[in-house]
Amino acid sequence: MSRFASILLPLDGSPEAAKGADCALWLADAIGATLHVLNATAHPLPAGDALAHLRAAGAQGAACVILHQPSGSAEAAVLAEIAAHRIDLVVMSARGQSAHANQTLSHRLGSVARAVIERSPVPVILLPAHYRESLPWTSMLAAISGEAVADKALEAAAQLAGALRLRVTVVHADYRARAAGARQFGGYADAPHHEVRHRLEELLRPALAGCAPDEVDCVGDVLLRGGEPASVLLDEAARHRSSLLALGWHGSLGPGRALVLKQLLDHAECALLLARGGEHARARLKVGSEIE
Secondary structure, eight states, rough: OOOOOOEEEEEOOOOHHHHHHHHHHHHHHHHHHHEEOOOOOOOOOOOOHHHHHTTTTGTTTTTTTTOOOOOHHHHHHHHHHHHHHOOOOOEEEHHHHGGGGGSTTTTOOHHHHHHHHOOOOSOEEEEEOOOOOSOOOOOOEHHHHHHHHHHHHHHHHHHHHHHHHHHEEEEETTOOOOOOOOOEGGGGOOOHHHHHHHHHHHHHHHHHHHSSHHTTTTTTEEEEEOOOHHHHHHHHHHHTTOOOEEEEEEEEOSSSSSSHHHHHHHOOOEEEEEOOOOOOOOOOOOOOGGGG
């Protein structure tokens, strides 16, 4: 049985928000999950009319789809539904109706999406502005950094990959590393590089400790890349034609914060799986200084 038994899809009737509908429907069907479609509205409609209005007509008649039309703000409704229905995963577009409003981050992230990713207690699959739908998914990419939030993202990616029977490529990006391009664990010949390999393997252990053996088996290549993290992740996602890129973040989009996530929101063409954590994370592994 999949660990992701309940998926939440917030919709507001806009074309931007509706980009998440096909992805969420496919995912729910692929892993046998119940899909909860949410539209916060003061004027609820019959289910068929509501789904048509929300541009999710494909959900009509599906046994695994439940429609919710609570009143109140969309942000509060999403967080309330997560708790009320024991949601395991949220799928949503990065932008909805608020994408056209004149506000900070409006081009990359709508107000509801921002509130959800900053406060959701469960992982969120976010479809960025340049998302290009390609279903079914074929592979995943996960970033590791030595931080607890990255562990959470890799764990979620491995568990989701196990349900979908996909492979996960793991990448550690470090701007100080002198490695040219991507190096797999088996590609190092001398002692310093073997030391890096050992350190990277140590990074994986806490992230995969809660995973079942079949989920751990989904983790394939583990790569070390030198360079700026966002550029490395975008490059590897393109090179592997990744359907989903998983990363952890600390939950704040304020000035000077979440710079990697902001760049991915601006440029990524695949879905982003975000796992949020607190501020008390493990120290980051400084692999760059190990390569002499």
